[in-house]
Amino acid sequence: MARLVDRRMGVFLAALFVLTVALPVASSAAAGELVPAYLVSLVGKYLCYALLAVALDLGWGFCGILSLGHGAFFALGGYAMGMYLMRQIGPRGVYGDPVLPDFMVFLNWQELPWFWLGFDRFWFAALMVMAVPGLLAFVFGWFAFRSRVSGVYLSIITQAMTYALMLAFFRNEMGFGGNNGLTDFKDILGLDLTAASTRTGLFVASAVALAAGLLVARWITASRLGRVLVAIRDAEERARFLGYRVEHYKLFVFTVSAVMAGVAGALYVPQVGIINPGEFSPANSIEIVIWVALGGRGTLVGAALGAMLVALAKTLLTGWLPELWLFALGGLFVLVTLWLPRGVLGALEDGLAQLRPARTGAREEVRA
Amino acid sequence: MSGSLLYLSGVGKSFDGFRAIDNLSLVVFPGELRAVIGPNGAGKTTMMDIITGKTRPDEGEVFWKESVDLTRADEVETARLGIGRKFQKPSVIESLTVAENLELALKGPRGVAARLFGRRGETEAREIARLLALVRLEEARDAPAGSLSHGQKQWLEIGMLLAQDPELLLVDEPAAGMTDAETMRTAELLREIAGRHAVVVVEHDMEFVRALGCKVTVLHQGRVLAEGSLEHVSANPEVIEVYLGR
Numbered sequence: 123m124a125r126l127v128d129r130r131m132g133v134f135l136a137a138l139f140v141l142t143v144a145l146p147v148a149s150s151a152a153a154g155e156l157v158p159a160y161l162v163s164l165v166g167k168y169l170c171y172a173l174l175a176v177a178l179d180l181g182w183g184f185c186g187i188l189s190l191g192h193g194a195f196f197a198l199g200g201y202a203m204g205m206y207l208m209r210q211i212g213p214r215g216v217y218g219d220p221v222l223p224d225f226m227v228f229l230n231w232q233e234l235p236w237f238w239l240g241f242d243r244f245w246f247a248a249l250m251v252m253a254v255p256g257l258l259a260f261v262f263g264w265f266a267f268r269s270r271v272s273g274v275y276l277s278i279i280t281q282a283m284t285y286a287l288m289l290a291f292f293r294n295e296m297g298f299g300g301n302n303g304l305t306d307f308k309d310i311l312g313l314d315l316t317a318a319s320t321r322t323g324l325f326v327a328s329a330v331a332l333a334a335g336l337l338v339a340r341w342i343t344a345s346r347l348g349r350v351l352v353a354i355r356d357a358e359e360r361a362r363f364l365g366y367r368v369e370h371y372k373l374f375v376f377t378v379s380a381v382m383a384g385v386a387g388a389l390y391v392p393q394v395g396i397i398n399p400g401e402f403s404p405a406n407s408i409e410i411v412i413w414v415a416l417g418g419r420g421t422l423v424g425a426a427l428g429a430m431l432v433a434l435a436k437t438l439l440t441g442w443l444p445e446l447w448l449f450a451l452g453g454l455f456v457l458v459t460l461w462l463p464r465g466v467l468g469a470l471e472d473g474l475a476q477l478r479p480a481r482t483g484a485r486e487e488v489r490a
Numbered sequence: 491m492s493g494s495l496l497y498l499s500g501v502g503k504s505f506d507g508f509r510a511i512d513n514l515s516l517v518v519f520p521g522e523l524r525a526v527i528g529p530n531g532a533g534k535t536t537m538m539d540i541i542t543g544k545t546r547p548d549e550g551e552v553f554w555k556e557s558v559d560l561t562r563a564d565e566v567e568t569a570r571l572g573i574g575r576k577f578q579k580p581s582v583i584e585s586l587t588v589a590e591n592l593e594l595a596l597k598g599p600r601g602v603a604a605r606l607f608g609r610r611g612e613t614e615a616r617e618i619a620r621l622l623a624l625v626r627l628e629e630a631r632d633a634p635a636g637s638l639s640h641g642q643k644q645w646l647e648i649g650m651l652l653a654q655d656p657e658l659l660l661v662d663e664p665a666a667g668m669t670d671a672e673t674m675r676t677a678e679l680l681r682e683i684a685g686r687h688a689v690v691v692v693e694h695d696m697e698f699v700r701a702l703g704c705k706v707t708v709l710h711q712g713r714v715l716a717e718g719s720l721e722h723v724s725a726n727p728e729v730i731e732v733y734l735g736r
């Protein structure tokens with residue numbers, strides 16, 4: 123039985139802790155605003171991406187489920203949170219309707235659609251943040267895994283799933299604000315979303331969620347079940363002939379992964395202030411895969427690292443040369459696949475191992 | 491047939507009009523050791539696919555212990571009934587260690603929750619140690635299975651088969667890629683385990699089949715061409731023509 127917090131995980135969690143404490147402090151007035159305040163939400167957003175990457179890595183890195191539609195689970199979690207935030211606006215909308223969000227008044231709707239009921243309560247929204255992506259993944263996975271759809275075919279249908287959802291959410295009649303999505307949020311839990319303290323709270327919540335996500339994923343992959351997952355990833359047929367119901371294992375991992383992605387989306391939305399159908403776009407889902415491959419597939423920590431590095435690079439580069447971003451991302455991906463087959467984390471660890479030849483920990487991530 | 495562990499009768503299977511299995515009948519009794527030989531494409535692997543529920547026959551009966559219809563069972567169900575299988579191409583989990591491969595195969599609960607919350611117990615650790623000794627992989631205990639030689643992978647897979655403690659072992663070409671000494675040792679091992687388990691071995695290596703010293707079934711074009719002791723079938727002119735003579 124592998125330890126829950128191995129060295130790699132320990133180092134990452136410690137660094138995350140330092141960041142979580144240092145960034146809000148450094149941006150506070152007391153510290154003379156050493157770093158600009160917007161950085162808190164920006165890094166908070168990165169942490170949500172990192173959690174999303176961990177979710178994907180759990181399925182792809184450990185069970186071989188290459189989902190090209192994970193952005194959909196992220197977006198659904200985001201929408202569930204967005205619906206709560208919309209209802210928190212109350213009568214402060216442009217049209218001043220006490221119940222209906224502005225876009226519904228604009229569409230001349232008389233009452234709230236049934237699927238918006240309950241979203242005025244935080245606990246209900248929080249439940250839906252996990253239940254909706256989880257349920258979709260469960261139903262989708264039930265059909266896909268039972269019919270033994272795997273490999274490229276599975277990737278294609280997950281991509282089709284997110285594309286279909288994008289088209290659906292673009293429609294005004296769906297009742298989710300059409301192409302504008304949900305925005306103009308005011309409060310969360312009665313706290314002003316523009317206040318520094320609220321932003322810090324969301325940032326810390328994202329860090330905690332990331333740590334929790336990593337630990338849950340690690341707990342699953344280091345358990346005896348984790349070995350079955352690796353068996354399915356490396357030799358599905360063998361696992362089946364050993365008497366393991368492969369589809370049950372895949373369904374479990376896929377669903378947990380989708381729930382995790384939903385939580386990431388829910389924390390992301392209040393920090394960026396908007397959720398729209400663009401989050402369902404197939405390109406987004408492909409980008410998640412690139413994060414994981416870049417950081418180091420099957421390492422969890424590497425996935426988180428990859429997401430944050432790419433997001434940082436994207437922020438910097440889109441500031442200077444926005445039209446070059448996609449080329450840069452593609453180029454980076456090619457470089458890493460060619461020269462760092464085990465991702466940035468693998469390269470980092472190999473480098474460290476060379477500095478200290480006495481302690482080689484290189485073998486562990488291949489089998490994790 | 492009364493007292494049979496495995497019973498195949500009149501089984502047929504075509505792939506795109508090609509008769510891979512044609513009116514095949516075979517009976518295996520509990521604890522029996524049986525060798526199956528035949529030229530390439532005779533249908534030996536397909537026969538195992540049918541027994542394990544991987545392939546559904548077009549016609550014929552396949553019964554387990556005279557009562558369970560194996561044509562309706564899938565791979566997982568046949569595995570849980572007590573049929574273990576070694577593939578023609580060695581199939582071990584390359585990124586797991588040798589011990590982890592055995593642990594994965596050990597008889598025990600196969601459900602998601604049981605695996606998530608379960609721990610490796612004392613008896614399991616002892617069983618793994620016993621199997622490691624049996625297949626002579628004690629040294630490689632913590633090495634990734636992918637780093638083993640071809641022959642060692644074959645043995646690990648046999649070890650995994652034994653870990654499942656099945657009533658019937660289907661062993662497809664275990665000696666491929668082994669040295670002569672390893673081949674003889676494998677035959678010895680299979681002879682040892684027969685009795686407690688029924689074993690059906692497919693093999694091309696005649697020295698190996700001789701060492702098994704058991705009843706031999708010769709397959710050709712999906713049918714049983716001859717059956718009996720090795721001396722008996724090797725004297726059969728048809729067998730000599732299609733298989734041994736070449």
Ligand SMILES: Nc1ncnc2c1ncn2[C@@H]1O[C@H](COP(=O)(O)OP(=O)(O)OP(=O)(O)O)[C@@H](O)[C@H]1O
Nearest residue numbers: 505506510528529530531532533534535536537578
């Ligand atoms: N899934 C399949 N689709 C089409 N043809 C198949 C399939 N499986 C087996 N066959 C064909 O059935 C015939 C029997 O194949 P099988 O693998 O059972 O032979 P074998 O006796 O195991 O031969 P070998 O000694 O080469 O392993 C072959 O001609 C093969 O091409």
Ligand SMILES: [Mg+2]
Nearest residue numbers: 534535536578
């Ligand atoms: Mg074969």
